[in-house]
Amino acid sequence: MAKEIIGHSEKKIETIPVAPLGLIALDGCRELGRNVDRYLVQWRKERENEHKDTQPFAEYEKDSYLVSASTPRFGSGEAKGQLNESVRGDDLYLIVDVTNYNITYSMAGQVNHMSPDDHFQNLKRVIAAANGKARRLNVIMPFLYEGRQHKRDGRESLDCATALQELTAMGVENIITFDAHDPRVQNAIPRKGFETVQPSYQFIKHLLLHEKDLQIDADHMMVISPDEGGTKRAVFFANVLGLDLGMFYKRRDYSQVVDGRNPIVAHDFLGTSVEGKDVIIIDDMISSGESMLDVAKELKRRKARKVFCCATFGLFTSGLAKFDEYYSNGLIDRVLTTNLVYQTPELLDRPWYTSVEMSKYIALIIDSLNHDDSLSNLLSPVDRIHRAVEKYRAEQKG
Template sequence: MKEQVENNNLRLMVFKSASELGQKIDEHLLDMYGLDKDKYTFIIPIKENFFEDGHFKVEINDTVRGTDMFCLTDIGNYSVEYKMHGMINHTSPNDLIVELKDGIGASNCHAKNINIVMPLLYAGRQHRRNTRENLLCGMTLREIDEMSRIKSFITFDAHDQGVEHAIHNMEFDNIFATNAILERLIGDLSANRLKKLVFVAPDNGATGRRNVYLNSFNSKFIHREAGSFIKQRDYNNLVDGKYPVIAHEYCGNDDLDGYTAIVSDDMISSGGSMFDVILELKKRNVKYIYLVTTYCLFTKGIDKFKELYEQKMFDGVYTTNLSYIPEEYQKEKWLHICDCSKLVAEVIYNIHNDLSISYILRDKSYPVKLVEEKFMKEKK
């Protein structure tokens, strides 16, 4: 059994929902401190109890007095099972947010500081009020903000960073995994495929992320175009909690013959919008299509993705391991998962040691450097 690090008050409370990512983060942190990964750990041993009436309880099995504790949860992980009234249930985001609060409460105010690491933001898409509805994301952040000793809240690629306006006591850091994704994408693609790029936003909400990717390829070796799609919705009918999209209109240069398209968004949910975007781009003779997203939820499975890939309609999906993806999906050759555990570990290390994270938040030069190196290497 691994020992707790004695001369450092950093601790990780890793819930089952984020256990795989948490183990990797722990190993990176031990490397940063020059400690033996086989002997030590920063992870606090906890027990997660699921009762048959649907309630949860978190027990901490070691002292947390005086620690700087980082609680890691993945509210997108539906693979954790528990019994309720004799039936097998899968954890929902609502279950996991309650479990997080239980874990914070279990520390009983003994931790010096508590930091929340929630890569996929709870209710992140419920960020504004259009009708008689609850601002669930902001309300939950406010509840956490008012809990005792919460120092900071760390999330990755929030759907709308404006939700931080709901809080005023704790720090809110929204980190982007852009560099980690682009490092993998640029490494995989040939210089020939990178010469002519069109950066596409699947809807108006994704234009900011598209611009980040567009500017990340600001190189003399690359000709760049930008485009976006506008969704026409049927507001007379509500299907599966959404107003169905009846058409996608493309805004941008229509002459895309021979281009490589990079379609970027914060997440793929069911994938319906992406399927329409793929078909519309193919009509414009785009040669290669890559979907780039921080989270792949695949709420309706991956059968349609497999079908379109077999038809050579798109060439790959690049995403991260910041939220759960079923193991069988990970085996698909079109799905490329970028490991962001080192990025999370760097953020935790810097916040714990009161160091700046500005270079993590704002470093936009790294992708350009990778592109320049690739073209110079292939030129030789």
């Protein structure tokens, strides 16, 4: 039986691996893949197990689990998936960041930035290159492809459900994503594994690490949902931390469509007074940031003390200038997003920005799945959050 210490909890792995582990990081998330690989290599070298030399544990300890793969393109823009080493019999995990626009390719002499569609096609190409040789196929897709097109209204496509069905039809057994816009989209593939992971603990951990004067109680802190769609996420945060909850309701102009959506006319607040309190705005993503910044401005107008913006995905599609302005004017104090999607060097240098590291969490999920071990403890971070808060309070008293 293998044991290792993870934070304050002891993770026990009592099962043999499903198959030798293989890890493919597609273009756009190579760095994330390397970080995940380092954790896996370290843990498996340090892990004690009396059966490590037996056949079921063949290739258990390796210098790297990364499998070399590429998706070269022709001058016409067409591409192919290519594996540069064997994956026969492997339990294969493919990591893809569909939002990374920093990757480019040449088409008829013109430079094109890769879109989510390009990344998704590359994922399918690499799966096709495996050609049924892998023992099991698993996809780690932090930002769920077309996750915001999760339901059909009238005559329109249902892209996310279609994409999930495409992957499972190609042999994918498990799909791991983070903070899916609507987890009910998994109903499109009811017989396959689908997990949407919340980075709640990681947000609390990094916030407490960088802020030293917080009083975590209902009298001094509050959790805010920027819209009605994110209420469930905010309710979890508030309940675990023992804080009050507030919510903004977006009033939209449904007579027009701008950039694919109905523009927001106003934000109406529902909740108790935020005066003198530190507030955590929690959402699944920052796209343009307009909604998050409007909420922050409204909270400061209501005399909130500090405003912290937490979002799983920081896309910043309209640039960083508005965030710089709000920070310099004291309207936001800190923005936290994960490293699950591409982060520009300019973003990482901003004084108001904190990157929430997720590589270790992904490595834990892969390690558990490779052993066919339960993910329940990993997906339920309540105990870890409570320990982090208790430690923070103890350090304040000390």
